[in-house]
Amino acid sequence: MTSETSGSTCLSNALPVRLSEGNVCNHGFYCPNNSAAHPPEYCPPTSSCQSIRLQIQQNVCSEPQGIFEPTICPPGSYCPEGGNSLMECPAKHFCPLGTIDPVRCGATSVCPPGSIREFALIGFIIVVVIDLLMGLCSWWLSWTLQKRVAACRYRDVEASQPLHGREESRFSSGENEAADENHDIVASGIRDYVFSVARCISGGDIGLSFAFSDLSFKIPGTGVEIVSSITGDIRKGCLCAVMGASGAGKSTFVDLLIGRKQSKTGITYINGRSTKISEYKKLIGYVPQEDLLLPELTVRETMMHSALIRLPRSWTDLECERHVDLLLRCLHLQHVQHNIIGDPSNRCLSGGERKRLSIGIELAAAPMALFLDEPTSGLDAASALSIVRLLRQLSRMGVTITLIIHQPRREIFNCLDDIILLEKGRQIYQGPRADLRSHFESLGHSFSNVSNPADLIIDVISTGKAYSKEATVPQSAKIEKRHEGNIETRDRTIQDESNLKDLLTLASHRGAPWLHQLWLCFIRSLKQQQRRVSSFYLEISVGGIAGLIIGLSLYSFQGLHFQGIYLPPFERLSSSVNNNTVGMIALMVCMAIGLTASPPGVRIFGDEKLVYWKESSSGHSRSAYYVGKVLSTFPRICISALHFTSFYTILATPTMTFWESYGANLLYFYAIYGLASCVSVAVSRQDGPLVAVIVCLVISVLGGYGPSLRTVQQWHLEWFWRMCPGTWASEAYIDRTFQRVSYLYDIEAAAKATGFVLRRYGLDLSMIFVLGTIYRILAFGGLLVSGRHQI
The missing domain is CATH 3.40.50.300 (P-loop containing nucleotide triphosphate hydrolases)
Incomplete structure (x- = not known):
């Protein structure tokens, strides 16, 4: 017996539930049959549709369960305001689930007609250009240095004119x-x-x-x-x-x-x-x-x-x-x-x-x-x-x-x-x-x-x-x-x-001014990194591979990393809620960055503590040396974060923009480098890399995913979790992801379920930077205290 013969408007032959008294169609929904005479209705789903809705992935039925039941605008299409038309997503745009207006892709992104996500290539292109430039610069500097060495083998430096007076x-x-x-x-x-x-x-x-x-x-x-x-x-x-x-x-x-x-x-x-x-x-x-x-x-x-x-x-x-x-x-x-x-x-x-x-x-x-x-x-x-x-x-x-x-x-x-x-x-x-x-x-x-x-x-x-x-x-x-x-x-x-x-x-009157010493230490450290280019290539390769693996594991999500309860009056149409995937992604990202950045972060100071103590005992400015060292790591951090983010976003296709993801990842790299500096001061050179990896993994776990930040709040330990940069990084990821679909889902309820706070992405990034800076200050204090007997 069909719905027409039974008098029911639902495929399941069950009685529909009216969702509103008037003709209402929420943003992101397709409502072709609704009118003032036929307002939106909810129909109990069929068993096959119900099993789909209970799944975490692919949990949206492709067909309405009743004649007058609205449906979420499917991926690859968009439904303009009013919900009366369903249109294919044009080229150079992408349309995820529940799209009102097509989202324009970047100039270098791959977005054919009907795209449900953006394959952003901007980071990958920048990475290729930077790698080529670094390779050419390294070759030229090495060739120049070899020429100087060869010249000195056959002739001595011209003697300076003797002084008189x-x-x-x-x-x-x-x-x-x-x-x-x-x-x-x-x-x-x-x-x-x-x-x-x-x-x-x-x-x-x-x-x-x-x-x-x-x-x-x-x-x-x-x-x-x-x-x-x-x-x-x-x-x-x-x-x-x-x-x-x-x-x-x-x-x-x-x-x-x-x-x-x-x-x-x-x-x-x-x-x-x-x-x-x-x-x-x-x-x-x-x-x-x-x-x-x-x-x-x-x-x-x-x-x-x-x-x-x-x-x-x-x-x-x-x-x-x-x-x-x-x-x-x-x-x-x-x-x-x-x-x-x-x-x-x-x-x-x-x-x-x-x-x-x-x-x-x-x-x-x-x-x-x-x-x-x-x-x-x-x-x-x-x-x-x-x-x-x-x-x-x-x-x-x-x-x-x-x-x-x-x-x-x-x-x-x-x-x-x-x-x-x-x-x-x-x-x-x-x-x-x-x-x-x-x-x-x-x-x-x-x-x-x-x-x-x-x-x-x-x-x-x-x-x-x-x-x-x-x-x-x-x-x-x-x-x-x-x-x-x-x-x-x-x-x-x-x-x-x-x-x-x-x-x-x-x-x-002896000694260069502080700014000049800082500049000299900065340039010296850049030269060291340039001549340790193999270790730098290893670092960015590990970062790129880690981003690629995470992106590959998220590829099947097709960019759908969050699904919450629909806004009123369409709550009944909601499928299985997925609030935790973004937190899981943030955990994986933080752990990958910790594994990538902590060993080279230890080497920045762990290999040179004796040199630092010797130079400071001779009158070098300790703060100029340290600040110069820290500044010299910024290009390395920026390039490493770029490699990781590029390979991560090209496969994971998050709803965050490339530059939003890069900003969060860059600052987390900065924080991990600072934390690794603290470890390098506290432990021996041999134990530094292993201890740094363990500490960074622990810090990443304290990011609010498991145990959830809401559970931690019940323990009255949120203050401790907030001392870890992973918590702020997770909140930044959740904020950018949730905010993109605030017109479709009840993101306040989703945020409350996770324990995070929305609409403070700038504060989240600022706190990661503050914590990374505090780690560096503690590392510098540790150098002063631990090396006092050497000075």
């Missing part, structure tokens, strides 16, 4: 004194370099004198004493060596002297005055035992960065370049100046070249005093002797140089001026190197059959038995503490106290 006459005597053993170094430009250093202090005295009294250090918590009551001084313009067996406390002693560690009992004097060494750190250089170098930079770039940052701010870039050219000649590095430094897996410099470069970084700043921790370790005999002779020549020009050395060869030992001997943290000897032999001979030790006096000294202070004339003499009788010249030197340095104000003034 009063500096030359001031240091001529020092040159003549060491000419017999350092003629090769002087010939290579050491004199001109020293004259350049003299210009940095405007004709003042080069060098600082140091005195110390009762320096001691105990390991916190254990009370183990590493250094015990050391008193003495280091004369201005001398080459002083701190010697002793392994574990004697040499490095700790130097750390106490230059302020890297704090002594609770001792006092340090500079030019006779008790003062904080941090006030003069711009005038003091420190070369650690390990070569802390950025592997992506060239030799010249590394030294130029140090010079531009730390030389007097009145110097021009051209003067800094000339200064570096002279130093490259002095260190015999001009033939490798354009070589990439490299890392242990790709070494582009020899051990001696790396060591000379580490010294050159400090010498590029024209220091008045230089401290070096075992500068000859790991080098062959010839390279070690060359470095020590260079240091000796610099000391003859007035620079105070102190180096830690374990057991030098005879030629190196003879280059030294003063010796400080330590044994298990105790001071054994402090005085001129020339008096050391007579001192030990007076204690019963013979040097007659020993080719290297340093060997005897180390054996004696280690065992107390080597080369002793009287084997029965107890160790305490054979070794005693000795200071020579300390009182005389201290009296002399007290006379230099009047120069401290001039030194402070000089230090205040």
Whole structure:
């Protein structure tokens, strides 16, 4: 029995329910048979239609269930206001479910007639163009660098013209004194370099004198004493060596002297005055035992960065370049100046070249005093002797140089001026190197059959038995503490106290302005990323693949990611409600971005913490370094987010526009990079990537999908979820998706069911940016706190 024979207007032969008293047709509906005499009706669906309506996907019946029942305008068509006509979606437009007016596609989108969604190609086109440009730029920069390296293999850099004037006459005597053993170094430009250093202090005295009294250090918590009551001084313009067996406390002693560690009992004097060494750190250089170098930079770039940052701010870039050219000649590095430094897996410099470069970084700043921790370790005999002779020549020009050395060869030992001997943290000897032999001979030790006096000294202070004339003499009788010249030197340095104000003034004029330092750090970081281009390509490839996988998983939805309750009076016509798919999409997007961005975000600071601490201890602006690093990640973040969004939108075809999706994804990339920076400061370099991935996954889960934000509100923990950027990203996705169909569905009820708030897309994006910025501030604070012992 049909509806015509039964008198029912419904296909199911059931009685219809009138939806309104008048002729009403909601926006997005097709109402061809309705009129004032026949208002819209609801018909109970047939069993086949009911099963379709209960499905999450494809839950709209294609035919009305009654003669006077309105139907939702089908995908691929649009129903103008009034609902009396059903028209095919024209080309260059797309018409999703319930369309009133066709939505214009972008100029580069694929939208044939009858399109139900937009295949936006704008992002894909931009990605292809950017990738091609990056590839060409990388090839050109690499080719240019290779040309420079090849040129330097066959010719040296042209020597700069020697300086003339009063500096030359001031240091001529020092040159003549060491000419017999350092003629090769002087010939290579050491004199001109020293004259350049003299210009940095405007004709003042080069060098600082140091005195110390009762320096001691105990390991916190254990009370183990590493250094015990050391008193003495280091004369201005001398080459002083701190010697002793392994574990004697040499490095700790130097750390106490230059302020890297704090002594609770001792006092340090500079030019006779008790003062904080941090006030003069711009005038003091420190070369650690390990070569802390950025592997992506060239030799010249590394030294130029140090010079531009730390030389007097009145110097021009051209003067800094000339200064570096002279130093490259002095260190015999001009033939490798354009070589990439490299890392242990790709070494582009020899051990001696790396060591000379580490010294050159400090010498590029024209220091008045230089401290070096075992500068000859790991080098062959010839390279070690060359470095020590260079240091000796610099000391003859007035620079105070102190180096830690374990057991030098005879030629190196003879280059030294003063010796400080330590044994298990105790001071054994402090005085001129020339008096050391007579001192030990007076204690019963013979040097007659020993080719290297340093060997005897180390054996004696280690065992107390080597080369002793009287084997029965107890160790305490054979070794005693000795200071020579300390009182005389201290009296002399007290006379230099009047120069401290001039030194402070000089230090205040050292270093580039903050904005210039920021720019230099920004450019340096961009160069690092450009030369790590393979890792960047891997990052954007992972992002593109992740976006492609998510888009592929959503392809069958055909852009229908949300379906709610129809607006009154058509509520009864509603199909199965789908409020959660958008939240699920936001969760997948956040997790994919977390997996993509967290490992490279860790590397930004995780690989350079030691370099950061070293540079900040030398007078570099810590904030300029950090802000420059952060700014240098912006191009990387923008390109990575573009790759992810392009491949995601081309298959997922969300109702959000491409640029709306890109804005949300871009800021979430920004937040993840900031969170990864916090992780890199808190954990070790090896554990950083794994921990960052785990943390970012946890943050993504706290996005309001499962458990839903509404459930979290019942737990009174929404404040905690709102501290996570994933919650704000999910809200942005939901807002843009729901708002597009506000004329069709009751989006307020849908939002209430999810727990999110609508109509604050701008606030959502702003909060993601704020959280990403807070993460960076916390990371910077962590660098300050965790590296305080290094500064």
